[in-house]
Amino acid sequence: EVQLVESGGGLVQPGGSLRLSCAASGFTFSSYWMDWVRQAPGKGLEWVANIKQDGSEKYFVDSVKGRFTISRDNAKNSLYLQMDSLRVEDTAVYYCARDRGAHTYDFWGQGTLVTVSS
Amino acid sequence: QSALTQPPSASGSPGQSVAISCTGTSSDVGGYDYVSWYQQHPGKAPKLMIYDVNKRPSGVPDRFSGSKSGNTASLTVSGLQAEDGADYYCGSYAGSNNVVFGGGTKLTVL
Numbered sequence: 409e410v411q412l413v414e415s416g417g418g419l420v421q422p423g424g425s426l427r428l429s430c431a432a433s434g435f436t437f438s439s440y441w442m443d444w445v446r447q448a449p450g451k452g453l454e455w456v457a458n459i460k461q462d463g464s465e466k467y468f469v470d471s472v473k474g475r476f477t478i479s480r481d482n483a484k485n486s487l488y489l490q491m492d493s494l495r496v497e498d499t500a501v502y503y504c505a506r507d508r509g510a511h512t513y514d515f516w517g518q519g520t521l522v523t524v525s526s
Numbered sequence: 527q528s529a530l531t532q533p534p535s536a537s538g539s540p541g542q543s544v545a546i547s548c549t550g551t552s553s554d555v556g557g558y559d560y561v562s563w564y565q566q567h568p569g570k571a572p573k574l575m576i577y578d579v580n581k582r583p584s585g586v587p588d589r590f591s592g593s594k595s596g597n598t599a600s601l602t603v604s605g606l607q608a609e610d611g612a613d614y615y616c617g618s619y620a621g622s623n624n625v626v627f628g629g630g631t632k633l634t635v636l
Contacts, residue, residue: 452529453564453572453615453627467623503571510560511617511625514583516571 410434410515412504417520424494424524430487430504430517438462438482441507444489446500447519454500457489458507472498494524530555530616530628537634538606546631548599548616554626556597560619563592563601566630567612575614576601603633611635 416428428444443458457468457478466478477490487504501521505513531549538544548555548563555561561579564572574583576592579599589604599618603610616628 452630453617455625455627458623508577510558510578510619511623512560512562512574512577512619513564513572513617514574514577516573518571 410506412506412515412517414502414504414517414520417502417522419523419525420494421526422494422496422524425490425492426494426522428489428491428502428504428520428522430489432485432487432504432506435506435515437480437485441509442480442487443505443507443511443513444478444487445503445505445513445516446498446522447503448497448500451500455511456502458511459487491522494522496524498522499524530618530626532614532616532628532631534629535632535634537636538603539636540606540608542606543602543604544606544633545600545602546614546616546633548601548618548628550597550599550618550626552597554618554620555594555599557621558619559594561592561594561599562617563590564615564617565612566615572615606635608635 411433413431444456459478475493479488501519503519504517506515508514563576566572579594580592620626
């Protein structure tokens with residue numbers, strides 16, 4: 409059974425940092441692009457970043473470029489999102505999602521809430 | 527890219543059919559056969575219901591179907607059931623490793 413379990417969310421002040429983790433199981437993690445998708449309270453979905461199977465390619469939505477870093481550890485079946493210089497508008501539930509291709513997400517984690525507030 | 531356009535709400539009685547539209551441009555919906563639909567119940571993660579315009583993942587009832595014409599994609603739910611009440615989001619590949627989502631449609635089963 410495919411499982412994605414996020415952790416690391418919480419309350420942080422503007423300008424602060426947070427590192428999200430996603431533990432994957434039930435599939436060959438190293439065979440898939442992996443993505444982070446977020447959802448602000450009461451709002452729709454927004455793609456944040458993704459990373460190729462071997463970590464050699466990484467892409468970000470413009471609003472987080474230069475502030476967020478995505479990485480993975482295939483030996484640990486884990487995906488990470490390092491978020492620096494956080495802004496109030498980064499407040500959202502962050503989902504880890506498996507990308508089956510062309511940004512189609514066939515499995516999602518339960519999400520972790522990031523709240524940026526003073 | 528701008529978000530795809532979905533109606534904010536849709537409704538139908540049990541047993542009826544309802545269609546939800548998703549309008550984009552030739553740079554996303556119209557340009558690729560990579561439209562997907564997600565169902566989201568309150569407080570839960572999204573669930574993939576349709577991918578590649580009209581394909582159903584294993585386990586998704588065949589009451590759910592997808593189609594596309596030009597720059598508009600549609601999700602049709604036939605034989606509505608109470609548990610179909612949820613938010614539905616469309617997504618489309620938009621080239622250059624980009625994806626764009628719709629604003630979501632709240633489906634109410636009357």
